[in-house]
Amino acid sequence: MKKYINTIIVCGLMTMTSCNDFLDLEPISEETTEVGYDNAGQIEAALTGAYESFQSSQYYAWDKVMFQDIRSDNHYAGGDNPEIFQFDWLTVTPTNSRLFEDWSNIYNAIAKANMVLERAPLVSDPVLSETRRDQIMGEAYFLRAYHHYTLVTSWGDVPIMDKFTSSTDPSEIRPVKNTQEEVYDQIITDLDLAISLLPDTYGSDASVNKARATAGAAHALAAKAYLQRPVKDYASALSHAEAVEASAAGYRLINYEHLFDGNHYNNDESIMEVQFLGGAEGTWGPQMHLPPSISGDTWRKFTTPSHNLIDAYNAEGDATRLNAAVIFETVSWVDEFWGNATGSSIPFAYKWKNADGWASADRFYLFRLGDIILLKAEALAGLDRLSEAAQEVNKIRNRVGLANLTAADQASQSVMMSAILKERRLELAQEGQRWDDLVRFGEVVNTMSSLVEIDLRTGQPFDYAMDDSKIYLPIPQEELDRNPNLK
Structure with a gap:
């Protein structure tokens, strides 16, 4: 009960x-x-x-x-x-x-x-x-x-x-505790009510429309919920993703670099974002990530991009999203994965680019259209509409200068899903999505069990002992x- x-x-x-x-x-x-x-x-x-x-x-x-x-x-x-x-x-x-x-x-x-x-x-x-x-x-x-x-x-x-x-x-x-299915049922009930009550916009001021819940934001969360729940509903997820695209708010993809340069927040791709304004209304998060040349301090930073992530960008020839998400810098500390000696060049998480002394105005996207387009592709693939799913993925790839998915990428439903999961990683790294994606695709145990990351202090791979x-x-x-x- x-x-x-x-x-x-x-x-x-x-x-x-x-x-x-x-x-x-x-x-x-x-x-x-x-x-x-x-x-x-x-x-x-x-x-x-x-x-x-x-x-x-x-x-x-x-x-x-x-x-x-x-x-x-x-x-x-x-x-x-x-x-x-x-x-x-x-x-x-x-x-x-x-x-x-x-x-x-x-x-x-x-x-x-x-x-x-x-x-x-x-x-x-x-x-x-x-x-x-x-x-x-x-x-x-x-x-x-x-x-x-x-x-x-x-x-x-x-x-x-x-x-x-x-x-x-x-x-x-x-x-x-309630079961996951019960929690998702409650989420969907609340979102159905929200969609029936919320407008597409509150007027012409983007700083309001991107700060507050809109029908578009509710549809976006519903699309996620229908895919993330234990028993997926691909048709409902597709319907909600399409509702986001059809919104009178006019969401559209923008230049990928503009998403994270700190100068284009509340943009046309943004559906909802946390409105950090700097100063007393700022966020300390970027200070935890950024290199000394930007943060102004010299202590070892958190959230270091992995070899596996950098390799994924390089394997795809994805320079645009790599450069938006990662910056390398020589440091005075020892990093056990990137250089077991001082003076090594290591990567830093770079999607937030302004530290501003623990009071940054860098925003956190709760939802943006690029994410929803890939959710739409996932729903289409789940419905075995593989060529349509590929068209959605290609929208994301083409905007960063990558070629369309190949025929081999669309050879089967499982292969298409793997291509979508890979694309989501390249598109959404450092945006708080990866673990949920791995869980949803049923790949989290396999991915973390087979992950090879060498601890340079010992020369041995780290054992994540995932189950x-x-x-x-x-x-x-x-x-x-x-x-x-x-x-």
Whole structure:
């Protein structure tokens, strides 16, 4: 029987009173949940608080890349943090503090969306039009779906949180896990509601249209969800991908280099992006990646591109995407994979290009059209429409100067799927997609088991010891200790 959580679940399923540091609504709205959010200004402020989770959470500043790219064959951990090495080496333990922080922040973001969904229908302020109320509800449904998607793809079976309450009743704050299928059903339900309520655009201002949930963003997430869930629905995924393309928002592919040069954010390819603005509204993520000549510091950086990734670009002759994603520089530290001596030239993750002293304005794309076109190709291949799938992949390849897929690439469904997976890697490296892609294509165990990366300190390949038990992250130990119902 499906069981939903009726609790705020802030800061890892704790009660509201013990998690005020994470439920940061008051500084944003100058209101508290006890006020009731009775007027238009208050409910708009609550919605702003829900969006703010994208900027305040460590997950969207950097850990999404760690969960997806460092954990996969795309990047090494670099740096000197044992907890981050666990993600690289596939030895993540429940006591890793990053797990609890991200789990808590993501559930906190869901709690904020739930509060909006509870209070918005009750606002009787004449300033709040029914059209705007519907939009607010649609935005909150989307946000709840997005964060549940992050949870289910990272941890597998997780509790669903579908209501806001400040109850401290143990029966409500100690939920059991829902199955992945149940979580995806909830995500799809929320996205169907969001699509019915959201506009294609909020007007002509791109800084608004790319910052807030739109029908296009909801269709994009639905396409992902229908493909990522354990039992795939290729037809539904295709329908939602086509809806993105048909949107009145007019999404289109742009010059690939412009996507990541720091000067073309809120562009026509962008569907939704985290609006880091720099300064007090900046992100520290780029400082963790960029070389000394850009970052201005000399300590060993994290998220080092792997030999395997660089080899994949070179094997395809893909100079455009390689140069957009990677920059080499000589360094003063020792890197055990790229040069076991000081003065070696090593690669740096380069899709974020401006460090700006821990307060960068570099954006994180939540969705962009290039990703959706490849999802469309995947759905077409799943429906055995291979020539049509190839046409979609070719759109992505041609814009970076690569030739069309060959007839051999389209020889069978499995071969076509392999070509799509390879293309997604080259297109989306360092964008927090790789691990999910490997899981969805059923290739994560094989890829990580056969990965050969030589530790130059020993001259031996590193053993990732990958098996099915490592596909999903362990639930944080703090959460297991607090809630005995989470097995």
